[in-house]
Amino acid sequence: MNPQFLADGLLMGAMIGLGAIGVTLTYSILRFANFAHGEFVTWGAYGTLAIIGLIGFAYGGDISEIAPFSFGWPLIIAGLIAALLTGLMALALDRLLFSRLRAKGTAIIMVMASFGASMALRSLCEFFFTSQPRYFSRDIQMAIEILPGMRMTPDQMFMIGLTAVLVTAMHLLMTRTTLGRSMRAVSENPALAGVVGIDVDSIVRATWLIGGALAAAAGVMSGIVVQIRPFMGFDLLLPLFAAAILGGIGSVPGAVIGGLIVGLAEALAVPLIGANFRAAVAFALLIAVLLIRPTGIFGVRE
Amino acid sequence: MSLDLLGYGAFFLATALSFGIICLGLNIQWGQTGLFNVGVAGFVAIGAYTSALLTTPETADRFGGFELPMAIGWAGAALVAGLVSLAIGALTLRLRADYLAITTFGIAVTIQLLALNLQSITGGPFGIGFIPRPFASVQENALLFNLLNLALVLAVVIVLYLALERLLRSPWGRVLRAIREDETAALSLGKNARAYRLQAFALGGAIMGLAGAIQGHYIGFIAPDNYLSALTFQVWAMLIVGGAGNNRGALLGAILVWGLWSASGALIAALFPPDQQARAAALQIAMIGIMLAVILLLRPRGLIGERRTVSRYVD
DSSP, X not given: OOTHHHHHHHHHHHHHHHHHHHHHHHHHHTOSOOTTHHXXXXXXXXXXXXXXXXXXXXXXXXXXXXXXSSOOHHHHHHHHHHHHHHXXXXXXXXXXIIHHHHHHOOHHHHHHHHHHHHHHHHHHHHHHHOSSOBOSOOOOOOOEEEETTEEEOHHHHHHHHHHHHHHHHHHHHHHHSHHHHHHHHHHHOHXXXXXXXOOHHHHHHHHHHHHHHHHHHHHHHHHHHSOBOTTHHHHHHHHXXXXXXXXXXXXXXXXXXXXXXXXXXXXXXXXXXXXXXXXXXXXXXXXXHHHHOTTOSSOOOO | OHHHHHHXXXXXXXXXXXXXXXXXXXXXXXXXXXXXXXXXXXXXXXXXXXHHHHHSOOOTTSSOOXXXXXXXHHHHHHHHHHHHHHHHHXXXXXXXXXXXXXXXXXXXXXXXXXXXXXHHHHOGGGOBOOOOOTTGGGTTSHHHHHHHHHHHHHHHHHHHHHHHHHHHHSHHHHXXXXXXXXXXXXXXXXXXXXXXHHHHXXXXXXXXXXHHHHHHHHHSOXXXXXXXXXXXXXXXXXXXXXXXXXXXXXXXXXXXXXHHHHHHHHHHHHHSOGGGHHHHHHHHHHHHHHHHHHHHHHXXXXXXXXXXXXOXXXX
């Protein structure tokens, strides 16, 4: 077996893992499966693209790339701004839609509303940016052999490194800070968390901001190593859910490990069943988890 | 001119009512039992492809074409879609409600993928053509053809409607709503909630499969692109607008939303230049999405919502 699949799977898994953190947090803290999460990925990528355009327009002239990568400082700045904007978009969606439904009670209505929001957001994206695929850079990068038979481009290595930094930061946030502890308390029991003086509303806001920003990061990564299209987030939705459930709902390390498993399984499956059936891998994994261990790797039985 | 209009009216109504059948299926799952199915398009696709394989003439480059009578195709469509629903339900109904949503979403994605790539069975991206159409012998007379087909779809809708209304009032239907409203209370009365849910989910799936077959035969051609998540979404909008839990609401919603969809499509065709139309069509979906969200917020019971009592013995 060609060890190259490890590199491809790792990269795909890193993207899925980043997105799945947001899914697992909204699922455990707000208690519903958010079908609009994929659109945060898409809007993060398109937002970055648009801001790069603005920077290029304001700065004029040619901005050189940071060797050995295919992108320059505008992408980094734009990515940061877009992550913030995507977080704010998630927050706005909550204010307009989810918070009102939450007040009325039933969680399943929120799932339905998120499904509607997902269709609306993606269609608006398609309207504004057309369905033509876009790219951050059209340059072709040389892949470097990092291990015998395993090649990666500098961009891809940067992405893996960035994911490692973000995931570690998230893990520290959840385990070492007051915010993280409060988030876990609300996910355990919102009423009880309120009783001990945790401001549940601000925890909900923090959850949306963090989830949206991480989704945007996944979108930018996907845009750099693959391409940007309106369906990119929607197509990622099933792997995201599979990763979150596989890792155990509510667990940040679980979401990342789940993402890596889904990514590696997809990469492994491509030579076996063909690239056409790649998207079915996440579904097969999901069914397997539901059959064998519905609580996932790190999940606890309710 | 007026005859053209009548022909179009018949075509429109027959299509809308075929969506109405899907809504009736979803109404059993969601309206009566509270089961959230995000994979409606998948179950419709299963029905459409099953019936197409059973009834088309033998084809050299793909599996099947068994040239069976259309009635067997329809029955097979309902049966296979019902069995797949049964399997999915058995797997997920014991878990949290959201897991059913995620799994049905997954099955719809996977079925679309299979339809697109299992070329030797489904014809791949080009789909299956030459599906026998009801009343094909009068196909040259578009008006008569559409009117007869409308009558056929209408007959199916009426039969289904009467049967479902009866079911809704039966002890079985009451148990479904009891489980939806208060599972613990229903369990304490000795009702096996899981078995009832499973039956409702399978029955709804079978009706969706039947609707898929009806649509496929009416148009005479099916392709994977007909069964994208946009279809699921349209059907949901229809049921929520009309009124979940009410069979009349399901049918009314289907006609209204399909009317809105067709009208906005015509509007886009008239307003936008040809090269911008694919792009503008995205606005149609955005509009339905926003409409769904607004209805959920402002009038969650829909236009004609569920009635509080269904028994004619209770006032």
